[in-house]
Amino acid sequence: MLKVMVVDDDYLVRQGIIRVMPWARYGMEVTSEASNGEEALEKMAEAEVDLLVTDLAMPGMSGLELIKRVRERYPPVHMVVLTFHHEFELVKDALRLGVLDYITKVELEDDRLASILERISDRIRRQPARSPADAGRNADGSFETDEAYACFRARGQERRWIVAETAEAAEADDASRADSGRDAPSAAAARRDRHPLDGIVVKLRGVKGMARPELLQKLRLRGENELFYGAEDGVRQHEWTVAILEEERAASREEIVRLGLGWSGLEWLTDAEAFERLSACTAALKLPAAQLEQMLYVAMEEWAKACDPELLRFDESNRPQTWGAWVKRLQDIRSGAMAYANREAYSPAIVASIFKAADYVKQHINEDLQLPDIALKVNMSRSYFSKCFRDITGRTFQEYVRDCRIERAQRLLRHTSKPVSWIASESGYPNERYFSKVFREATGELPRDYRRKHLKSHN
Template sequence: MCPAVSAWGRPLRCACRSSGRRDDRMLNVMVVDDDYLVRQGFIRIMPWESFGMKVVCEASDGAEALTTLSRHAVDVLITDLAMPVMSGLELMKEAKERYPNLHMVVLTFHHEFDLVRDALRLGALDYITKVELEQDQMAVILQRIRDRIGQRTSFPPQGAGGGDDRSFAEDAAHAEFRTTGAEKQWSLLDAGDGGAPDGSPTDVVRVRWTGVRGMEKKELLQKLRLYGEHALYYSWDEEARECELPAELLAELRPPAKEETIRLGLDWCKLSWMTDPVVFDRLLDDTARLRLPAAQLEQMFYMAIEEWAKVFDPESFRIDPAHRPHTWKGWTRWLSGVRRAVLSKADRQAYSLEVIACVTKAVDLVNQDVRAEIQLPDVAKKVGMSRSYFSRCFHDIVGVTFQEYIRDSRIRRAKTLLLSTNKSVGWIASESGYPNERYFSRVFRDVTGLLPREYRKQSAAHVTNRTK
């Protein structure tokens, strides 16, 4: 039996079927992109082996990828979205049906929530963006993917750590979980080892599981391996080194509907929770109720950060990779800190919480659909402010005028569409909220210094050159 498991203890698809058994620490990777130079360059520049990965095959479109998948043992599929013959989304859908344990990652030139929601529905594990590649974040990208897939679990020797067939006579059992490194694992402790973990490593948390009387020790250990990390994630405060939890938490949860997950992500992308404590508490409750896998939750917040950064100083919510939250309670503290930072800065500008709430509501109204006709008087009326006062407050709090914010939002969307689709400039103009191609091209050049076609060509050439 192949011992490699996912972050939540589920078996990875065994890669032994066609080429003999391989090192179970090494993950086989497939890269799919219709641009040969980009694909080859991406394969060459990434430090795969340093993170236990190996590119074993590649393809230029979804149809070719499906054929290749049938001949190779692949653990991780990395695919572009916009491709001829069969798109990346179509490939992901078909691959998910054929290989349900295949991990899928999107290689894309955008990071807009509304444009990747379909990939989320199909179970995309992560997104590799052009911005990350330009910033030489290759090692960070692979480490993130590897973390989310999860290191293999090392099983204790037979009979060690309470892994025998005996049942618990008491109603509580003590266990330890190593939270970091390649040896992330659960182990049961003997009855006399239930004290405070003063002599344990700092990356070990000790848990007293209640409600186990009559349960076989091997059954508890199996449940810990399958569901313990997830239960701990939503119940443990990472600042503590011990806690007590009911064993009933060690059960497989029904995954939330994709629509609920996407709606939650979109709600966090908005700004209203920063000023409205009721909305903030509701989002915290909704997130805790859905109990998303840690990797999915983390990705959702990283995507939301990009939306917040369009309005507020990114330093207010920058995450240090070495100290990112590792539990839901850690994320809750971080979110509270973001609110305090944003409100503190606005307070220094001498604006009341009510005014800040009106401005953030206006931003959310714009972001709902940049294609719609948006007029300052209409938005000011909707948020309950006079036109002139709204205009001044918006500029002071956001840092640009209301019209500049609309323009910048539309140009950001246009850039994304130019790089992620092969659609005409006229179509992109319409999708970005501009009435005609000529006006759109003039505004685009004023902002970027390039016409839309020039921007698309130059960006493609830049990526190609970087990958040579």
């Protein structure tokens, strides 16, 4: 059966064509429909079409433009146009582009429907067979050659891959679709605000014998994440083997926790090697972009203790959208943290020692933490350590320890049902009574009241 797509912006006309014409009698089946040219191209990228029946006069992409795009991307597809009598100049243009036939909408009457399809079917049979090699696909729709191209679309909330046999076909309508219907200033603004991954073309090797839907499924599952980690400024074309889209071993829980702890720590802010190690580990694990973003936002709560909070403000206008952009932002945070810490002109070595002490506090928060012991661990005198810690973090050592203990207790109260006595111990307090006193001084609530309020809010 020939697979048919019907394209018309008038829903009633479209449904009439689909339902009343005797498609099956002539070996045809309507498998898809679209209300405009853009939608038609998107659906053709996902499913095979043998015969395209399209209106000529449509808003947005015209029928003629759709015919040109289909001829470039899918040479084997037969095309028929729908028209009114007064559009005959457009019909002549369509015929010059190689359409098979045209149907005037006044012909769509019960006694003429069979003759229309008979005429079209006869012309398809008499038309010289197109070589599958011309389209890069075998007769069964699989790729005949070892190469294919895919263009990634990221516009608004839309995420879509377009697959074709040439780079030109894959990206043919990229610029025109981005600017379609906009005046010059609006089009310029759209290009300026364009998602950095939008319009990137990937040359894929190793696709011979693979069906187009299979390749599209692989791209949907892993393609965007590969671009997220592999995109570089100014590079609009990439080359992959299809093996890169095969299922890989997922990062283990231990690896994810280790990475999260690494970014939540402060060592990377002062140690370039630690920063490079964490960056390389992140790129190697290739966590889903949303998971990585959540991990880094959680870590920012810790960075805020050592950085100017203004440096950590994010909104949609400046949110990193690729791993490369995140690396640049993290480098800016490193520079900002050092500048913030150097307000009193301390050496990088002193700043690194204070950050090391702050990390030690977080990692051992349920232990007895005394200033002289921590100062000794970073090879500083008690008094100098106390002064440096206050100047660099903006808090005394005791305030920092208290804040870390209270933050841990709040997390445990929100996310566990453990008794308050256990939470007190896990947060470094010797007994529940003292813990409750300190907690109330810091938050204005007793631990049980805090838990009850947040459980109620969650429910």
